[in-house]
Amino acid sequence: MSSGIEWLDWVKRIQAIAQTGLTYSKDVYDLERYEELRALSIEILENYTNVGMDKIKLHFGSETGYATPKVDIRGVVFQEGKILLVREKADNAWALPGGWADIGYSPSEVVVKEIEEESGFITTSKRILAVLDKKFHDHPPEQYHVYKIFIHCEIVSGDPKGGLETLEVGFFDRKEIPTLSLERNTPNQIQTMFQFLDDPQKAVIVD
Incomplete structure (x- = not known):
């Protein structure tokens, strides 16, 4: 059964092949073909999303070197049975x-x-x-292949305050989770983090 976003996986694969080929190929004709493949991946992405061509070229079509997943790191902090969340300026969600x-x-x-x-x-x-592969979870589709690393941390000092990218800071009970920034984390992921609070010996999840 089609996932409905198979085209995005194909675009990522085309871009990765092009990027790796441009990195290692020495043949001028092969380099030209890899450039065409990269241009094709950018054109497809622009056609099927609301992201402008200039932004796609900057963030998707300009990477060099061997193509590898990006890494997103998230801190998991508990206090009195509640989890630390921040409200993002980008989408006003947590x-x-x-x-x-x-x-x-x-x-x-x-x-x-x-x-x-x-x-x-x-x-x-x-x-x-x-350590989670973002494509296997209920995040909105995006152009990158992303691994997400969740790290348990403990507070040493400091006071709650927003930053350059955040508006608010709060601790939330598992039954009162606010509207989440799905690009960054999903409800299932947050509830999974609470499982580690319940069972500190729970094995690391690699998914």
Whole structure:
């Protein structure tokens, strides 16, 4: 049965083949064909989405090197049985603090930095809870192939405050989760994080 967004998977594969070919091929004719493939992937993406051509070229069609998934890191912080969420300026919805992995930072360093920048809390990372392939979860379709890493952190100090990308900070009971930023996290993922609160020995999820 068709998922309805198979075309997006095909576009990602075409772009990955083109990007890798442009990185390693030495033949001028092959390079020309790979450029055509990349142009085709951009054209398809523009035709089937509301994203403009210039933005697609900047964020999707300009990457170089061997094509690999992007990495999104999310901090999981509990306090008195509630989970820390931040309200995003981008869509006015709520998410676990986090973002793209930064070059030069370890996953632990990224998550601690993101939590402080987005919520005001200084934390220490404890352990990885889950590594999820975004395509297997109920996120809106997007042009990138993304792995999501969820890391349990504990508050050391600080006070709740929004940041450059966030409006509010709050702790929420599992039965009172606000409207979520589905691009960043799903209701099922949030409830899965509560399973680790219930069972600290729960095995890491790799999905």
